[in-house]
Amino acid sequence: MNTRLICAFVAALFIIGCKKDPAPPPITPETPFSVTVNNEYGPLQARLAIFLSGEDGETLVYRELPGHATTVVEAPNSGTDDRFDCTVAKIVAIDAPGSGVRDTIVTLTTYTSLQHGETINLRNIFPYLTTDLNVHFTNVTSVDTVIVPDGLTFEQPQASNNFNGRYRVQHTGKIWLRARVNGQQMWRFILFDQVSEPQLDATLDAAVMLPIFAAPKNIALPFTAAWEYKVDGIVDTSGFQFLALGDLLRAPGGAVPVFSDVDIYEPITNDVFDPGPKPYSGFRVRLSGADPNPGGYTYYSDDFYADIPATAPVPAFDLQPTTLSDNRLVATQCIGNFDALVFSRTRPGTPNIGWEVYTAPASGVVAYRLPDVPDALGNEFPALKNYDFGGNVRARAEEYKKISAYETVLRHLLQNDDPLWRAKAGYLGREEAQ
Known part of the structure; x- marks a missing residue:
């Protein structure tokens, strides 16, 4: 009896030992880095493309974007913790009115250190x-x-x-x-x-x-220049309703006035003896001007005010050029605190090419090298492939009173869903040649 039990036990062990090991669980591939692009432009309005670049500027992926469509762009051999630079290229063909001359405008915008899962909205939100x-x-x-x-x-x-x-x-x-x-x-x-x-x-x-007896409100500007300004009375920001209070639009090629202050008139008869309710509450003030003097800078501001300000705000930050600026590599020294740094290059002519790079500022010197131009763009536009910008390199420091991080600025730029976001954030910019 014992012999039979021993034989049965040995046979069972043999059968169990001959069974195959269970298959290992399947390896789940890592989710790649991706961005979602909503392109609301039609093919007759503009051609758009996007490419992602690695640390050395190499192109990881290039995609032409179909019009009126959503496209998901993935970086090969990547993960969700990776960050890449993302460049959007916009190509617009224009005809100079009455001349028969056809031109092409190529605009590139690079956003550095983009996170996985971002959404980029490409659309024109010009609500006028x-x-x-x-x-x-x-x-x-x-x-x-x-x-x-x-x-x-x-x-x-x-x-x-x-x-x-x-x-x-x-x-x-x-x-x-x-x-x-x-x-x-x-x-x-x-x-x-x-x-x-x-x-x-x-x-x-x-x-x-009705006569205007009320005195105009005067705004003192930072320097004497050919200023562009726009002052609007705020009717309803949620519905984007304003009343323009500034000047006539200037005809192209006409005389450009130079001034250091500006008077703003309002459509009220007498704000002292008959104030009455104004057709607006508060003001939006936008200013831009380039100081023509040696060492001067270009000024930008966009902000909301309860009353028309007596003086325009002056930047407390600065940018100093370095010796590392050429058509592809640029560096600037950041002085003071601000929220975003923008490098820009322009090439006038045919085609007209502009390339802006948004990056995070840092104390001291910040350098950036333009990424490689994808073959599809470089073959079509040799001047772009050769970075033929003729030394036109500029850097712009951007400060936002109500924003304290580059990532927040970047998200507003990518979402592109509020034409008033800069004014709401209290924008002040300073741009200088490098």
Whole structure:
């Protein structure tokens, strides 16, 4: 009996020993680094492409982006903890009006140290309306000056045209104009509300236009230059509704005024004796100007204010050039605290090429070398492949009062969903040649 039990036990051990080992669990591949790109441009508006670059500037992946589509771009042999530089290329073909000359504008924007899972929205969020304003003045012997803020003059009212004026105005629903008539120094104004049509015709009786007795608000600027400025009364930021308070739009090729301060008029009769409710609450002020003096810089600002400021803010930070600047490699010395550093290169001509790089600032010297140009772009645009920028290298320091990290600035740029984000953050910029 014992012999039989022993034999059975040995046979069982033999059978068990002959069974195959269980298969090892399958190896799950690591999730690769990826970004999602929403391209809302159509093929007739622009061609767009994206490429990811490694630490040495080598191209990891290049993709042409179909119009009106979402594309997921993955970096090969990568993981979710990796970071890469991401460049968006935009190619636009334009025709110079009336010349028959066709040109191409190539714009590249590089975002450094991009995280896995980011979403990039490519779209035009220009929310302005355009209206052709046609006015006819009555009860006048002369119309001396007409200012339609954000309006481009096509015809000035004068006796020879029976005091008819034509202006193309950019706006968000409200338009106003001020005029001096009959040799008088006093301004008179009229406000057009709820404007939405492409054309507005109005007959203006100068005798009933409201006078402006209120003194203008003056803004002192950091230096004397050919400033560009835009001051808007805030009607409703959530609906992007403003009332422009600045000047006429300048015609290309016209005279460019140089000044160190600017007067801002408002469509109110008397802010002391008859203040009344204004058609807006608060102000958005945007300024830009280049100091023409040796060692000067280009100034930028965009901010909200409860009242029109008496002086424009001046940057407390600075950039100093180094000897490491050429067509591909650039370095600058950061002085003071700010939130984003932007290197830019431009090549005027045909094609017109511009390349901006957003990167994080640091104390001391920050250097960046442009990534390799993918073959598809380089073969089409040899000047881009050769980094033919002719030494036009600039660096811009950007400070945001309500933002304290480069990553936050970067996310606003990538999301591209709020045309007011810079003003809300309190933007101040300083740009200098390197």
